[in-house]
Amino acid sequence: xxxxxxxxxxxxxxxxxxxxxxxxxxxxxxxxxxxxxxxxxxxxxxxxxxxxxxxxxxxxxxxxxxxxxxxxxxxxxxxxxxxxxxxxxxxxxxxxxxxxxxxxxxxxxxxxxxxxxxxxxxxxxxxxxxxxxxxxxxxxxxxxxxxxxxxxxxxxxxxxxxxxxxxxxxxxxxxxxxxxxxxxxxxxxxxxxxxxxxxxxxxxxxxxxxxxxxxxxxxxxxxxxxxxxxxxxxxxxxxxxxxxxxxxxxxxxxxxxxxxxxxxxxxxxxxxxxxxxxxxxxxxxxxxxxxxxx
Numbered sequence: 001x002x003x004x005x006x007x008x009x010x011x012x013x014x015x016x017x018x019x020x021x022x023x024x025x026x027x028x029x030x031x032x033x034x035x036x037x038x039x040x041x042x043x044x045x046x047x048x049x050x051x052x053x054x055x056x057x058x059x060x061x062x063x064x065x066x067x068x069x070x071x072x073x074x075x076x077x078x079x080x081x082x083x084x085x086x087x088x089x090x091x092x093x094x095x096x097x098x099x100x101x102x103x104x105x106x107x108x109x110x111x112x113x114x115x116x117x118x119x120x121x122x123x124x125x126x127x128x129x130x131x132x133x134x135x136x137x138x139x140x141x142x143x144x145x146x147x148x149x150x151x152x153x154x155x156x157x158x159x160x161x162x163x164x165x166x167x168x169x170x171x172x173x174x175x176x177x178x179x180x181x182x183x184x185x186x187x188x189x190x191x192x193x194x195x196x197x198x199x200x201x202x203x204x205x206x207x208x209x210x211x212x213x214x215x216x217x218x219x220x221x222x223x224x225x226x227x228x229x230x231x232x233x234x235x236x237x238x239x240x241x242x243x244x245x246x247x248x249x250x251x252x253x254x255x256x257x258x259x260x261x262x263x264x265x266x267x268x269x270x271x272x273x274x275x276x277x278x279x280x281x282x283x284x285x286x287x288x289x290x291x292x293x294x
Contacts, residue, residue: 003289004046004054005281006089008032008106010079018282022115027220027278034081035284036089043094054091055100055284057107057272064145065101065143066131072101098292100284106143106150108270111280112227117271121224125217126276127152129210130230133177139221145249153177157212160205163188180209182232193232203238204224211218211245214267218254226267229276233269243267 002025007014009032014025022156028045046054061077063070072088089103102110109126118124118138126136135152137144141292144150154175165188169178178184185193189202196202214226228242243263250259258266270276 001045002049002051003244004049004051004280005278005284005285006042006054006056006058007277007281008056008058008102010059010077013042013046014278015040015279016158016282017046018049018279022111022279022282024275024278032079035085035087039087039090039094043091046095051095051097051285053098053100053285053289054095055107055281055286055288056087056091057104057281058087060103062101062103062146063149064149072099098288100281100288102143102280102284103134103136103149105134106138107136107280107284109136109138109227109280110143110283111272111276111278112225112270114283115272115279116276117227117268118225119271123221123223124225124227124229125152125223126229126270127210127213127217127222128230129180129228129232132183133181133230135217137221139224140225150282151197152217154218155213157209160208162201163205176209176213180206180213180232181248182230185232185266193235197235197254203235203241205240206232206235207245211242211249214242214246215249218250218259222254224258227270227276228267229270238266239264239269268293 001020002017005016013030013032016024018024030041061075063073063075074082074085075188078085088099091099112118113124122141128134133153135150137150157174159174167173167178168184169175182193189196
């Protein structure tokens with residue numbers, strides 16, 4: 001059986017066909033243009049395969065409430081031309097197969113829970129720190145939605161004592177995305193993150209912000225694993241710095257061997273490399289197929 005997956009991003013759309021074991025048979029990457037161009041091209045791609053279902057991990061915000069008239073839509077996105085796009089309805093009408101749908105970061109955590117670093121966990125979170133900050137949450141054996149869906153990239157943080165940067169989020173002066181994303185690093189220090197690898201003060205401040213957020217996620221969600229990735233986390237020195245800072249912030253309050261003695265096994269990069277999102281999308285398709293089959 002073959003399942004299709006779409007990792008739908010604001011810059012590019014990654015499409016893949018995989019089997020139920022998560023083995024990718026084929027993939028393509030397309031630039032995200034206007035919906036009428038982009039979605040039609042994706043339908044043409046999947047039309048070459050006999051897929052039983054399709055899953056979409058999508059940039060947002062999106063509507064995940066199945067009782068809502070706008071379920072399956074991208075909603076108030078700043079991505080030009082995509083606001084109120086019925087992406088699920090488009091593919092259901094074009095392909096006549098079940099279509100699973102969730103946020104891109106929820107898709108990523110689902111991929112890691114199914115086949116990667118969080119396999120066997122019934123709770124985990126996936127944080128990507130890059131152009132933006134996104135958080136996917138898997139709790140009690142399922143993806144977290146709620147009133148809308150988690151927007152953990154906008155958790156509010158205490159400013160570093162030496163940080164004079166105003167933050168780049170237009171909604172919050174001190175949220176994680178506004179202070180710790182890749183563009184925030186570039187604006188604060190005057191160079192892209194990749195050119196600042198030898199500046200210890202850059203990464204001390206970055207670890208200060210990331211660790212605050214992780215400590216808050218730990219006391220809120222109590223995840224069994226935290227998977228941390230994105231372009232900023234390609235600075236490998238950050239993992240050790242973040243782990244130590246998290247331990248300092250928790251100060252022994254959450255007492256568990258994974259935090260006290262094995263934190264290097266707890267706050268980790270993805271096991272699926274750059275594939276958590278697309279494999280999570282495949283898994284969303286599989287789950288939708290099972291749901292419709294009853």
